[in-house]
Each structure stands twice: as C-alpha cells, then as structure tokens.
Amino acid sequence: MxxxxxxxxxxxxxxxxxxxxxxxxxxxxxxxxxxxxxxxxxxxxxxxxxxxxxxxxxxxxxxxxxxxxxxxxxxxxxxxxxxxxxxxxxHPALRPETPPLPEGVAVLFVCTGNSARSPVAEALLRRRTAGKVTVTSAGSHPKAALHPGAVRVLSDEFGIDVAGQRPRHLDTVAGHRFDHVITLCDKVRETCPEFPHHPRRRHWSIPDPAGAREPGSFARTAAEIDTRVRHLLPDLPAPQDSVPQDQEARP
The missing domain is CATH 1.10.10.10 (Winged helix-like DNA-binding domain superfamily/Winged helix DNA-binding domain)
Structure with missing residues (x-):
C-alpha cells in the first residue's frame, strides 16, 4: 500500500x-x-x-x-x-540549505511612531546580516524617543544596544533608494509614500506592543519580528538584481 x-x-x-x-x-x-x-x-x-x-x-x-x-x-x-x-x-538527502547572506541591499522598515516595531526590525535585520544589508527605519509620526520596552527587549533578548538611537521621520529618507520597503503597522500602510526606483513593498501586520496590557508583549513582538526577518533573508534581491548604487545615495 x-x-x-x-x-x-x-x-x-x-x-x-x-x-x-x-x-x-x-x-x-x-x-x-x-x-x-x-x-x-x-x-x-x-x-x-x-x-x-x-x-x-x-x-x-x-x-x-x-x-x-x-x-x-x-x-x-x-x-x-x-x-x-x-x-x-x-528522501533524506532532500534537506534545505542555508542561503548566503545578501549584500548591497537597502531595506526600510516603517511604522507610525518609529519607537518600537520598526527600530526592532531594523536592529534584528542588521544583526542577522552582519551589517551587510543597509537597514533604516522611520515613522510617519515619530515619537520623541524609542520606547523603553523596545530598548530593553533588544538588550535583554538579543544583546543589541539601541539606547542612543532616536526615531526619525519618513521625510528624512524620502529621497533615498531602497530595494525593500516594509510597513509594520496597519495605519502607516495606508499612508506610506512612494519611493524612487520602485522598491518592493510588503506589509507585516504586527500590533503595537506599547498598546498591549498583558506582560511580555515586547518579547513576543520581538520574537515574531525576528522570525519574519529570518524568513525575509532568502527573499532579498541579489546585488545584480538591484538598482545600481550610483543612481541614488543611500541613507
């Protein structure tokens, strides 16, 4: 049978x-x-x-x-x-292979306040690619500072120090070239502007951990973002598939 x-x-x-x-x-x-x-x-x-x-x-x-x-x-x-x-x-020989790290790629993460989800994604992708990918984050209505919960979870769970980082406005990166633009909140997806050179757009619908009442919301959000970041890596374009770097200065 x-x-x-x-x-x-x-x-x-x-x-x-x-x-x-x-x-x-x-x-x-x-x-x-x-x-x-x-x-x-x-x-x-x-x-x-x-x-x-x-x-x-x-x-x-x-x-x-x-x-x-x-x-x-x-x-x-x-x-x-x-x-x-x-x-x-x-067949036991059919095992997935680990893809090589992408290089020469620029990614922008966007959320509303640029104080939690998008800076967490920025930090985790930068770490996962050992700095070989240019990663930026920004917000449509940036807060005055990163949320302490985001700073703490990156430090405690991943050993990443972002205490000196400040939220930035989308306007500050409007003229830069990106290969990928990823929105992380549903509100900003509706208002995120277009960027030069037609980057690939995608959306990650992730609730704001700052608005959650239950404990551990930042840890769960960071874990979900890290999973998505890991699975993003094989889908990033190779340098030869991207727009040449001399057409636009990177952020």
Missing part, C-alpha cells in the same frame, strides 16, 4: 490554496486583496483560507487601523518545518 502524501502536500497542492500561500508569501493581506490577487469569489477564498488556518499554515489578526478588517499572515516557520519534513519523507 502506497504511503499517503504528507499533510503539507495534501493541503498546499490545491491550485487555489497554493495561489493564496504564494500571495501571502510576499506579506500580510486582507481578504479583498486576496480575492483580487487570485481572481476568485470571496466565499471560495474564505473557505480555503479556513482550511489553511486549520492546518496551521495561515493566521489572522484584526487590523489595528480598521477593526472590521483582518490581515492574513503566512506562518513561514511552520511552512519551513513542513517542507523539511516533506523532503525528508521522500
């Missing part, structure tokens, strides 16, 4: 579910945006999203900008584990 395909294969092999997973691989999206991406009716898209959520591949969070909306997020960590198990089930 032939063995059954792994659960990931059975779930992801459906053409529409694969299209949804592919769309969410680029960032968090709302149902209506997924409907536009895959060109299928909303009731059908919602049905298959429920199956993906039931399989643990996709999660949903309520939008902090419009509480009537939800953002769907692809759990890349779960997918990576499922893919590794799938490869090993077929």
């Amino acid at each position: 032939a063995p059954e395909p792994p659960a990931f294969v059975r779930l992801a092999a459906h053409p529409l579910r694969w299209s949804l997973l592919s769309a969410l691989a680029g960032g968090d999206l709302r149902v209506r945006e997924l409907v536009e991406r895959v060109g299928e009716p909303q009731n059908l898209v919602s049905y298959h999203l429920r199956l993906l959520r039931g399989g643990g591949l996709v999660t949903a969070t309520r939008s902090s900008f419009d509480g009537r909306d939800s953002y769907y997020h692809l759990d890349l960590g779960r997918c990576a584990g499922a893919l590794a198990e799938t490869g090993a089930a077929l």
